[in-house]
Amino acid sequence: MNNLRGIYTIWYRDILRFWHDKMRMISSITFPLLFLFVFGSGLSARMGFLSPGVDFTQFMFPGIIGMTVLMSSFMAGISVVWDREFGFLKEVLVAPISRASVAVGKTLGAATVALFQGILILLFAPLIGVSLSAWTVLALLPLMLLLSASMGSLGILLATRIRSMEAFQAVMQMLMFPMVFLSGVFFPLQGLPVWMNILVKLNPATYGIAPIRQVMLGAPPDSPFAINLLGHTMSLWDNVTVLAVFGVIMTLLAMWSFSNQE
């Protein structure tokens, strides 16, 4: 009960802060939209259809949603560094709630904000020519939430160990861009050079982007967009399982790390 209250309060504050910050809401979706419309429009005509009925922009759309969710939740860890810098973390650390619940609340806060931003991008589906049924949307939400919670807890974990704002931002950039570029956001993951193929398969984000695409564009087993891991074609559930295992491990590590800081 005590822990639930802690989780809820920490989550609530993050939502409150986000709600106050209208600029952040707008700026957080301009970058993905820029990618979607500039890259999409620039390359679609030249590249034609990547699979029957799916042009490049439509291919990229689920990837961009995944990217938005990933970047937003991963970056949210900075709020922990920020709170440490401005002292508010102390108020949280001396409060009669467990530190583990603070880590969970923070992760859920990051995930909720990221989910909201993902939904904003999702609203552009009609402009891209992707038709979404109510069921598709309902299936996408938990997938986006899983991706954002996993990446959110990774961000929180890093934030408990990296104390300075500058270092945190550097590490974020160092990890985030390779994670985005090597996850199948921008191109299908077939016929890649060996080194790249290895990195792509090691990248947890890959297993977050793929199911979003599978749900949005259909997931036949012979889909040209399916991931092949060690000779096995990953189904929707395979991907979700890999990501969920990663997410659970990250969350546990974040809870542990948060509890063991002075």
Next chain:
Amino acid sequence: MNHYIIKVENLVKRFGELVAVNDISFTVALGEIFGFLGPNGAGKTTTINILCTLSKPTSGQAIINDFDVVRQQSQVRQSIGLVFQDPSLDERLSGLQNLRFHAMVYNIPTSVREQRIKQVLSMVELWERRHSQVRTYSGGMKRRLEIARGLLHYPKVLFLDEPTLGLDPQTRNRIWEYILELRQREGITIFLTTHYMDEAEKADRIAIIDYGKLVAMDTPERLKHMVSKDIISLKTDNDDRAAEEIRLRYRIETRHDRDGLTFEVANGEEFLPTFIKEFATKIVSVSLRRPSLDDVFLKLTGREIRQEEVSDTFKAMVREHGRRMRR
């Protein structure tokens, strides 16, 4: 019912080689204002951090409100309120939202929440500004909001770490009015660290800590009796010659400081007239005063607390910054 609210026994905290807190023991009585003094780096903040569960002791024990600070963290946290040296507010939220957050994490029942928030905000005269974002508050207002927040959950002990550092005298007086009023009305125990000796005088008892050890603990009055003599400050046209003359003639050692020479004599009022008549070196000015807590502090630690005030705050900031960068 215990007669004490805080009990510290043989507390030790090491950081590698450094012994920041070296075997200290003390108790604080219920309703007491307990002042904790010491030069920067003496172990004050380390001790407070242990007492408020932010840091774990290497050995020894600390009990607050019958709860162990290591084994019963949650209960200890519920029993204490804290006002830190550095602000710990969410500047992006309003004063009211900061207090609501606090009320939620401290599990204050919803039925009394709003009424209590109004009560503490009115006390520190911030009720009118409750909807403004904290970043628009002045330094004094932020400190007042933190005091209000520290009291919101009716703690048994309020820790005030340099509560008035960097505030103007008017605000300092106001904050002290609140503190004294609170003690009177709520019977709250106050654990205070301060650089300002006039603030320390308001404490019922003072502990002086230096190099991690307690060097004295008593009421301000009795501490001042430790320096039983009167203090004479002297300015001459040649301080070195004057020091030599005092040593030879009266067998008293003098101290040099920024303003000239100081020395102690047993009976200042009688000593001074003959001294002035006899003294060969030309005197520019001379003054006589009763010992203050500054003198006690100086005698016990060999350092003057006021001298450190500004420069040490700065040094502490640099140190803090360096510490952050390294971690």
